[in-house]
Amino acid sequence: MTNLTNQRRLASRIMKTGKNRVWINPERIEDVESAITRAEVRKLVHEKVISAAPIKGVSRGRAKVIQAKKRKGRRKGPGSKSGTPRAVITKKEAWMTKIRSLRRKLREWKANRTITESIYRELYMIAGSGRFASIADMERYAKAHDMWRKR
Numbered sequence: 727m728t729n730l731t732n733q734r735r736l737a738s739r740i741m742k743t744g745k746n747r748v749w750i751n752p753e754r755i756e757d758v759e760s761a762i763t764r765a766e767v768r769k770l771v772h773e774k775v776i777s778a779a780p781i782k783g784v785s786r787g788r789a790k791v792i793q794a795k796k797r798k799g800r801r802k803g804p805g806s807k808s809g810t811p812r813a814v815i816t817k818k819e820a821w822m823t824k825i826r827s828l829r830r831k832l833r834e835w836k837a838n839r840t841i842t843e844s845i846y847r848e849l850y851m852i853a854g855s856g857r858f859a860s861i862a863d864m865e866r867y868a869k870a871h872d873m874w875r876k877r
Contacts, residue, residue, distance in 0.1 A: 733758050733776070743778045751775045767791040824860070828853045831861045845873045 730750060738745045748752050754775045761767050768778045795801055807814070832853065836846045849868065858864040868874065 728755060728759050730755070730758055733767055736764055737771060740764070740768050740771055741776075741778045747779045749777050749779045816839055821856075825853065827861060828854045828858055828864055831864065833835070840875060841873060842875055843867070845875075849873070 732750045734745050734750070734823045737750075741748070751774075754770075756774060758770060761770055767776065774858075792801065829850065832841075832850055833844055835841045836843065841849070845868075849864065852858070852867075853864065858867065
């Protein structure tokens with residue numbers, strides 16, 4: 727194998743690329759070997775005997791496949807999660823979600839005349855204190871304390 731280090735270096739300077747991107751036509755190696763000056767190398771570049779290989783990028787193929795799966799809702803399991811549950815949904819947001827659903831249910835009960843106005847107020851205050859974990863818990867409490875309106 728012939729040593730074309732100097733020609734490769736000159737060509738990389740002329741084409742403004744890295745040395746590893748310099749491609750030399752294997753059929754015209756003798757011509758490149760004899761090219762010593764910058765002008766001779768420039769002439770070979772012009773003749774396309776020496777050219778720059780295309781830039782290799784990082785393939786987005788795998789990333790696109792993963793992205794499509796995530797859009798479908800895959801790859802969201804516990805193994806993919808990092809951080810505490812509090813990092814995903816804050817304490818305040820969790821409280822807001824819970825209290826809104828409880829108050830919505832209370833308004834519904836009041837509108838359907840399932841509970842009286844006074845019981846509504848009582849349960850509303852208890853809900854605000856954080857006593858109920860969920861709507862089901864509030865229903866159990868109301869049932870246990872016999873708070874349903876008598877027909």
